[in-house]
Amino acid sequence: MAIADISGRRRFLAQGNVYLPHIAIIEKIIDETPTVRTFRFNFKDEELREEFTFDPGQFAEVSVFGIGEAPFCISSSPTRSDHLEFTAQQVGRLTNALHRLSVGAEIGFRGPYGNSFPLDFLEGKNLVFVGGGIGLAPLRSLIWNVMDNRDKYKNIDIIYGARSPADLCFKYDLDAWEKDKTVSMAITVDKGDESWTG
Incomplete structure (x- = not known):
């Protein structure tokens, strides 16, 4: 190498x-x-x-x-x-x-x-992450990076949507972020089903 x-x-x-x-x-x-x-x-x-x-x-x-x-x-x-x-x-x-x-x-x-997200610029700021469907994939890398360095950032808001509950990616991460009291989460779908309580 x-x-x-x-x-x-x-x-x-x-x-x-x-x-x-x-x-x-x-x-x-x-x-x-x-x-x-x-x-x-x-x-x-x-x-x-x-x-x-x-x-x-x-x-x-x-x-x-x-x-x-x-x-x-x-x-x-x-x-x-x-x-x-x-x-x-x-x-x-x-x-x-x-x-x-x-x-x-x-x-x-x-x-x-490729370029990366401007981590130095984001420090000390309120952060809002907005993603849909598989578009959460690149944001997921940044969100966990921010969460693992939580003291460097102010408020964190995550807004995530998908076509249906079955199309929500990273459900295990969404659960973890929802349980974190320092994060504000909003999850939405275009069309709910009988399992959808949002």
Whole structure:
């Protein structure tokens, strides 16, 4: 593994080549909705597991070998560094292939890429997070980063919506945030069902 500093950002290069993916192993698959899954994974390379860093809002190129590669935001938080996660909705050839994988499967990973949320700018401010459906995935990384550094921020409001209760992603996180007395939560759906009490 090589670490390069490109435009002030660390790049973790497989065999020194920006185009070669690192090998990662899927450790857990979480069914968020009927068409959305979160993939928890870690690198095969032990050194990379220890050294890898990213900032909330960055993305990675994830590949299914023999199928292709696509960009996905890193939906886990850098403050919880024992694993990495990305979340994918089943919409095309590559995401269908991802959804057919099981725990123990190998995937390719290149990154992190892109700009991140301006954490320094957000410190000491009231924060409002607004997301819908799978759009909560990049915000989830930032929300957990903020929650794990709670003393740096003022009020936190989270507004999250989906088409139906079945389309709400990250229900385990929503429950945790709702129980946190320092957070104001509002969850809404376009069309409720018999289970919806909101």
